Amino acid sequence: MAITKLPRNAIADDAVNADKIEDGTIQAVEISGTITNAKLASSTIANAKLSNSTISVRGTSRALGDSFSINVDVDWQSVKTGNTSMSAGQGYFVDTSSSAINMTLPSSASAGDTIAIKDYAGTFATNSCTIVRNGHNIQGNANNSELKTNRASVVLVYVDSTKGWLFTNEHNVDDLKVAFVTATGGTVTTSGNFKMHTFTGDGCFVVSCAGNSLGSNTVDYLVVAGGGSGGVADIAGGGGAGGFRASISTGCMPGPLTSPLGSPTGLSVPATTFPVTVGAGGATPSTTANGNPGSIGNSGSNSVFSTITSAGGGGGGGNGLPIANGQNGGSGGGASYRCATGGSGNTPPVSPPQGNNGGNSAGPHPAAPAWGQGGGGGAGAAGCNGAGGPTGKGGNGGIGSYLIQSTFAGCNGTPGPVCGAKYFAGGGGGAVESGSGRPGGTGGAGGGGNGYTASPTSTNSTTGTANTGGGGGAGELGADSPGAAGGKGIVIIRYKFQ
Numbered sequence: 001m002a003i004t005k006l007p008r009n010a011i012a013d014d015a016v017n018a019d020k021i022e023d024g025t026i027q028a029v030e031i032s033g034t035i036t037n038a039k040l041a042s043s044t045i046a047n048a049k050l051s052n053s054t055i056s057v058r059g060t061s062r063a064l065g066d067s068f069s070i071n072v073d074v075d076w077q078s079v080k081t082g083n084t085s086m087s088a089g090q091g092y093f094v095d096t097s098s099s100a101i102n103m104t105l106p107s108s109a110s111a112g113d114t115i116a117i118k119d120y121a122g123t124f125a126t127n128s129c130t131i132v133r134n135g136h137n138i139q140g141n142a143n144n145s146e147l148k149t150n151r152a153s154v155v156l157v158y159v160d161s162t163k164g165w166l167f168t169n170e171h172n173v174d175d176l177k178v179a180f181v182t183a184t185g186g187t188v189t190t191s192g193n194f195k196m197h198t199f200t201g202d203g204c205f206v207v208s209c210a211g212n213s214l215g216s217n218t219v220d221y222l223v224v225a226g227g228g229s230g231g232v233a234d235i236a237g238g239g240g241a242g243g244f245r246a247s248i249s250t251g252c253m254p255g256p257l258t259s260p261l262g263s264p265t266g267l268s269v270p271a272t273t274f275p276v277t278v279g280a281g282g283a284t285p286s287t288t289a290n291g292n293p294g295s296i297g298n299s300g301s302n303s304v305f306s307t308i309t310s311a312g313g314g315g316g317g318g319n320g321l322p323i324a325n326g327q328n329g330g331s332g333g334g335a336s337y338r339c340a341t342g343g344s345g346n347t348p349p350v351s352p353p354q355g356n357n358g359g360n361s362a363g364p365h366p367a368a369p370a371w372g373q374g375g376g377g378g379a380g381a382a383g384c385n386g387a388g389g390p391t392g393k394g395g396n397g398g399i400g401s402y403l404i405q406s407t408f409a410g411c412n413g414t415p416g417p418v419c420g421a422k423y424f425a426g427g428g429g430g431a432v433e434s435g436s437g438r439p440g441g442t443g444g445a446g447g448g449g450n451g452y453t454a455s456p457t458s459t460n461s462t463t464g465t466a467n468t469g470g471g472g473g474a475g476e477l478g479a480d481s482p483g484a485a486g487g488k489g490i491v492i493i494r495y496k497f498q
Contacts, residue, residue: 001467005220006129007453012229012368014267016124022219023214024072024248027145028474033452038296040483046170049262050477051203052397053153058311058341059326061124061211065142066189067206068151070244073182074089074090074091074114074115074116074155074478075089075090075091076090076091076092076116076184077090077091077092078093078095079093079094079095079120079345080092080093080094080095080101080103081095081097081098081101082101083101083102083104084101084102084103084104084105085104085141086105086115086156087106087110088106088109088110088113088114088115089113089114089115090115090116090160091116091117091118091119092115092116092118092435093118093242094117094118094120094122094129094215094395095120095121095123095442096123096124096127096128096129096188097123098127100127100128100129100134101127101130101132102129103130103132104115104132104134104135104367104427105130105131105132105133105134105136105138105156105165106350107252107259109136109137109158109164109165109497110158110160111159111160112157112158113157113158114155114156114157114158115155115165115449116153116154116156116169116434116443117129117131117147117152117153117154117158118152118153118154119147119149119150119151119152119153122150122151122195123150124147124148124149124150124151124152125148125150125455126150126222128146128147128148129146129147129152129245129424130144130145130147130222130472131144131146131147131154131156131244132144133145133164133165133498134267135163135451136158136164136165137161137162137163137165138156138159138164138165138169138285139163139164139165139214139226140163140164141167141214141402143213143214143216144213146212146213147258147331151171152170152344152359153169153170153171154167154169154170154171154173155167155168155169155170156168157162159242159327160498165176170303173457177211178211178213179209179210179211179214179215179217179339180208180211180216180219180495180496180497180498181207181209181210181211181215181216181218181219181269181495181496181497182207182208182211182472182497183195183197183205183206183207183208183269183493183495184205184206184208185199185203185204185205185206185276185383186195186198186199186203186205186276186491186493187199187200188192189313190497191422192494193497193498194250194494194495194496194497195344195494195495195497196492196493196494197492197493197494198490198491198492199276199278199490199491199493200278200325200466200467200488200490201278202275202276202277202278203275203276203278204273204275204276205269205273205274205276205305205493206273206274207269207271207273207274208209208271209271209368210268210269210270210271210307211212211495214220215268215496216250216495216496216497217269217497218249218250218266218268219235219266219267219269219493219494219495220246220247220248220249220250220266220269220493220494220495221245221246221247221266221267221268221305221306221308221490221492221493221494222244222246222303222403222424222490222491222492222494223243223244223245223246223303223305223308223309223471224242224243224244224245224247224279224303224425224444224468224469224489224490224491225242225243225279225300225301225302225303225311225312225329225330225489226242226278226279226280226281226282226298226300226301226303226305226313226469226486226488226489227239227240227241227242227281227282227300227302227303227311227312227376227425227428227447227448227464227468227469227470227471227472227486227487227489228240228242228281228282228298228299228300228302228312228314228315228316228327228329228333228428228471228472228481229255229281229282229283229284229285229297229298229311229315229316229428229464229471229472229486230240230242230285230297230315230316230334230376230428230429230431230449230451230471230472230473230474230475230483230484231285231294231295231296231297231315231316231317231318231323231334231336231349231474231475231483232285232294232295232297232318232319232476232477232481232482232483233317233318233319233324233336233373233424233431233474233475233476233477234293234294234319234337234433234472234476234477235297235336235339235371235372235386235391235394235430235431235432235433235474235476236295236297236316236317236318236319236336236373236429236430236451236452236475236476236483237316237317237318237324237326237333237334237340237342237359237361237374237375237376237383237386237395237429237431237474238315238316238334238359238373238374238375238383238394238395238397238427238428238429238431238441238443238448238471238472238473238474239282239297239315239316239333239334239347239376239427239428239448239449239464239472239473239474239484239486240299240300240313240314240316240326240327240329240330240331240332240333240334240355240356240376240377240383240427240469240471241330241331241355241356241357241376241377241378241379241397241398241400241425241426241427241428241444241446241448241464241467241469241470241471242279242281242287242300242303242311242312242313242329242330242331242342242403242425242470242487242489243290243302243303243310243311243312243313243329243330243331243346243354243355243379243425243469244310244330244355244379244400244469245261245263245308245310245350245352245354246259246261246262246263246332246388246401246403247262247263247264247265247266247267248262248263248264249263249264249265249266249272250266250395250494250495250496252419254283255419259401259403260380260401260402261352261353261354261380261401262267262352262403263352267306267308268308269306270497271287271454274305274306275304276301276304276305276393276490276491277302277304277468277491278303278467278488278489278490279300279301279302279303279310279312279469279487279488279489280300280468280488280489281300281301281463281464281469281470281472281485281487281488281489282297282298282299282300282301282312282313282315282472282485282486283298284298284482284483285297285315285318285482285483290424294318294319294329294336294477295318295319295323295483296315296316296317296318296333297314297315297316297317297318297327297472297474297483297486298315298486299312299313299314299315299327299329299333300312300313300329300330300469300486300489301398301489303434303469303489303490303491305491305493309353310330310469310489311329311330311347311348311355312329312330312486313329313330313331313332313333313355313376313377313425313427313469313471313486314326314327314328314329314330314331314332314333314343314345314358314376315327315329315333315334316336316358316374316376316428316430316471316474316483317334317336317340317342317358317374317389317400317498318336318471318483319336319371319477322369324336324337324338324340325340325341325342325343325362326340326341326342326358326359326374326376326383326477327343328341328343328344328347329343329345329347329354329355330345330346330347330354330355330379330469331345331346331354331356331357331358331376331377331378331379331383331398331425331427332344332345332356332357332358332376332377332383333345333353333358333372333376333377333428333443333465333471334358334359334373334374334375334377334383334384334386334395334397334427334428335358335359335360335361335373336361336373336374336377336474336475337361338361338495339361340360340374341361341420342357342358342359342360342376342377342382342383342385343358343377344357345357345377345382347360353377354379355377355378355425355436356377356378356379356380356382356398356427356448357377357382357383357385358374358375358376358382358383358384358385358398358427359373359374359375359376359383359385359395359398359430360367360374360385360386361373361374361385361386362385362386362388362392370378371386371387371388371392371393371394371432371433371436372386372387372388372394372432372438372440372441373386373391373392373394373395373430373431373432373443373451373474374386374395374459375394375395375396375397375398375427375429375430375441375444375448375451375484376397376398376427376428376429376430376432376444376448376471377397377398377403377423377427377471378397378398378399378400378426378427378445378448378471379398379400379401379425379426379432379469380398380399380400380402380423380425380426380445380446381398381399381444381445382398383395383398383427383430383444384396384397384398384430384441385398386430386441390410390498392436393432393438393439393440393441394429394430394431394432394438394439394440394441394451394452394453394474395421395429395430395432395441396429396430396441396442396444397426397427397428397429397442397443397444397448397449397470397471397473398426398427398444398448399423399426399427399444399445399446400423400424400425400426400427400444400445400446400447400448400468400470401423401424401425401446402422402423402424402446403422423445423447424446424447424448424468424469424470424490425446425447425469426443426445426446426447426448426450426464426468426470426471426472426474427443427444427448427471427485428441428443428444428449428450428451428461428464428470428471428473428474428484428486429441429442429443429444429448429449429451429461429473430451430454430474431451431452431453431461431474431475431476431481432451432454432455432476433454433471433476433478434451434452434454434465434476434478434479435442435454435478436454436455436457436483437454437455438453438454438455439453439454439455440452440453440454440459440461440473441473441474442475443462443464443470443471444471446468446469446470447464447466447468447469447487448464448465448470448471448473448486449461449462449463449464449465449470449472449473449484449486450470450473450483451473451474451475452474452475452476452479454479458479458481460475460479460481460482460484461473461474461475461481461482461483461484462477462484463484463485463486463487464484464485464486464487465487466487466488467487467488467489467490468487468490469486469487469488469489469490470486470487471486471487472484472486472487
């Protein structure tokens with residue numbers, strides 16, 4: 001028979017203890033009312049007797065009874081001295097004393113997730129700390145962020161897939177805001193998101209803001225030197241084109257910025273003044289009268305922007321060895337007669353090369369009919385050799401190199417929204433002997449001048465086109481045709497401004 005009730009004084013104090021009760025015999029339904037705190041002695045219920053023995057604090061599991069502090073922002077970690085994958089709710093002291101460090105954001109994130117970063121050693125300006133976005137936007141941009149200021153500290157909070165991680169607290173940080181290159185100088189034109197500064201003469205490119213990687217912090221350049229003039233002789237060589245150097249690190253819409261000789265790396269431009277030098281074309285040789293011994297062509301002058309120097313084109317060969325050889329330069333001058341050789345291009349050497357060799361002469365004089373002489377080298381190809389015999393002619397100047405970008409829209413120079421090609425630094429054409437009835441060499445695309453021609457009528461040489469760096473055409477003493485001047489160079493600087 002079950003005992004339904006015991007009187008209060010029927011059981012002595014402490015008579016019923018844990019040893020007297022079999023496990024599992026007292027269930028919740030057998031207890032009416034409540035068990036007050038006074039009925040529970042301290043620490044009599046172990047954690048193991050509870051259904052949950054841990055709690056989660058800021059994403060971290062904590063055992064009941066643990067002692068820990070809760071930071072209102074993040075849980076700061078030990079100092080990091082190498083690349084680290086970060087977690088939400090944590091702060092990181094980053095020591096870049098030895099090398100730059102990448103701190104990678106979590107691959108998944110929820111609104112409100114918080115991460116903090118602090119420059120531990122004050123060395124971010126020497127070795128930067130890059131926040132790797134890991135598939136998320138930072139400040140609404142699909143770019144990593146680079147901390148480059150000593151003692152910088154930031155707090156990032158994840159918002160949504162559009163803005164991604166936003167900086168809610170910044171100290172000693174100037175490089176997290178989107179900034180673009182800002183500059184003045186030259187003739188400024190705008191195409192889409194790009195500005196272009198064109199210098200047809202000496203000037204200054206003045207940078208007031210260097211920008212940053214979130215906007216723009218480099219510029220592309222086109223630096224073309226002055227072309228060499230054609231020589232004058234009993235059959236002379238064409239002038240070599242000015243050196244051609246360009247970078248193609250940024251594109252234009254709808255196509256990319258391209259060039260066969262383009263470097264893929266642009267130039268960083270700190271906030272300072274950059275003098276710009278635009279090289280002059282080589283002047284017409286002084287000796288032009290019939291019967292005079294002739295003269296070698298004059299080399300063009302260098303063009304310079306920042307660390308980029310393009311060499312002036314070599315002058316074309318004149319009368320008599322050794323001046324019958326073409327001169328070295330950005331592109332080499334063409335050779336005159338007497339088995340002479342064209343000048344060497346890409347002098348001094350750079351990579352990608354800035355130009356090509358001039359063409360050689362047709363052969364010894366007067367080994368008739370050795371009529372044609374070498375064309376000047378161009379940025380895109382070497383000058384052609386002169387040809388003798390019944391089909392002889394002056395060597396054509398080497399073709400220039402092209403640059404495609406939106407600001408040169410339209411292949412004919414007409415305005416338009418699409419990318420177009422423009423050639424620079426074509427070589428000057430070689431001459432033929434007067435009375436031979438043979439054609440002279442034509443200038444290469446990119447401003448090269450034509451050499452003296454005797455067919456179908458006697459026609460003087462022509463100058464290289466201004467602001468292309470084209471070489472001048474070769475003259476011919478017997479026809480009182482002077483060696484023509486080379487074309488002046490040009491410098492163009494291009495960057496993203498918005």
